[in-house]
Amino acid sequence: MKKVLLSMLLLGAATYANAQKGEVSKAKNAWALAKFAGAQTQPLETTLKTLAEGLKNTDNAIANEKSKTMPEAWSYRALFASRISFVDSLNVQNALANDKIAEEAIVKAKELDTKGAEKENISEAELTLSNAARNRAIFAYNKKDYKSALEFFNQVTAKNPTDTANFVNAGVTAKQIENYPEMVRNFKSAIQLGYKDGESLYSEVISTTFEKVKDTVAGTALLEEAIAKYPENPYFVGMQTDLYIKKGNIAKSQELLAKLIAKDGKNAAYQYAMGDTYYKQALDLQGKRNAIDAKKKKEFDAITTKMTGFIDQALPYYKKAYELDPKMTSALENLKIIYAFKDDKVNYEATKKLLDAAKQ
Known part of the structure; x- marks a missing residue:
């Protein structure tokens, strides 16, 4: 009698275990159904119900000692939860809760899937999670909830740290809320990953x-990086020139520019920047001259003479810059001011005419 009873108990245990393994099969079937339904147009509520039922199957499977070690139980759990996170655009809290379920399931599936049989499902779940976070970020951004959008975009970059577009999106969002350190961090990441328009990001x-950040040391280092990559960019060259001028190291600025001009004399940006090294000294003197008492004519005239010397030195470089690049209207603007200062009416009118034509 005991043997019969024991056999019956063993049969019952085996039947229970098979039933639990059957939950994995149910989950697989439910996933196939969910994918088919996903290709059809149906209410969000219906889609979520189908996915929730499939997730419930995996709940039952991982609750059993026999089937909780099956990698499929966890990979399909990740598929269902990540899909719920992706499609539930109305209930963010539910989406985030399923996000967590999916992440935990992915970790467990990878741990158990020693043969790599579930690699494809795991990858799909990871991609769906990334897309879910991106969608939440976009929804939040469109609603002008930039703080949440930045949080979600940062989640996307953490999940997919090689997609430059996501780092750019995070940087743009951070700028909206004036979180400049975050903007800089994300844009720098995009640059380092080879973003196609790295020049603009720099x-x-x-x-x-x-x-904004007021970090001259970091800014200078970034400027040097940018110039190394984009040596012909007039903004970078001009800014470096400004830095040296502000530091009072005009000679260093002119030394670097002289080397660049010697290497490439047909580069308009270098010619313009060299002109600036003289022109900005003249502007600085103008400020000092304006502060002089009108009665101090000798002092006034002395500064004027010095100003004129700097302007005369700037003039040929600006002319050369415009000659090399007729689209460089900034060179024309400065030339017009210089000719006005020198009371050169002929060249002033000619330059003004060119400038007006360029602006049309």
Whole structure:
């Protein structure tokens, strides 16, 4: 009698275990159904119900000692939870809760999937999680909830740290809420990953680091990086020139520019920047001259003479810059001011005519 009873108990245990393994099969079938339904147009509520039922199957499977070590139980759990996170655009809290379930399931699936049989499902779940976070970020951004959008975009970059577009999105969002350190961090990451328009990002990062973050050391380092990559960019060359001028190291600025001009004399940006090294000294003297008492004519005239000397030195470089690049209207603007200062009416009118034509 005991043997019969024991056999019956063993049969019952085996049946229970098979039933639990059957939950994995149910989950697989439910996933196939969910994918088919996903290709059809149906209410969000219906889609979420189908996915929740499949997730419930995996709940039952991982609750059993026999089936909780099956990698499929966890990979399909990750698929269902990540999909719920992706499609539930109305209930963010539910989406985030399923996000967590999916992440935990992915970790467990990778741990158990020693043969790599579930590699494809795991990758799909990871991609879906990344897309879910991106969608939440976009929804939040469109609602002008930039703080949440930045949080979600940062989640996306953490999940997919090689996609430059996501780092740019995070940087743009951070700028909206004036979180400049975050903007700089994300744009720098995009640059380092080879973003196609890294030149523009450098401009944003450099100007923000100097003007908003107020970090001259970091800004200078970034500027040097940018010039190394984009030596012909007039903004970078001009800014470096400004830095040296502000430090009172005009000679260093002119030394570097002279080397660049010697290497490439047809580069308009270098010619323009060299002109600036003289022109900005003249502007600085103008400020000092304006502060002089009108009665101190000798002192006034002495500064004027010095100003004129700097302007005369700037003039040929600006002319050369415009000659090399007729689209460089900034050179024309400075030339017009110089000719006005020198009371050169002929060249003033000619330059003004060129400038007006360029602006049309």
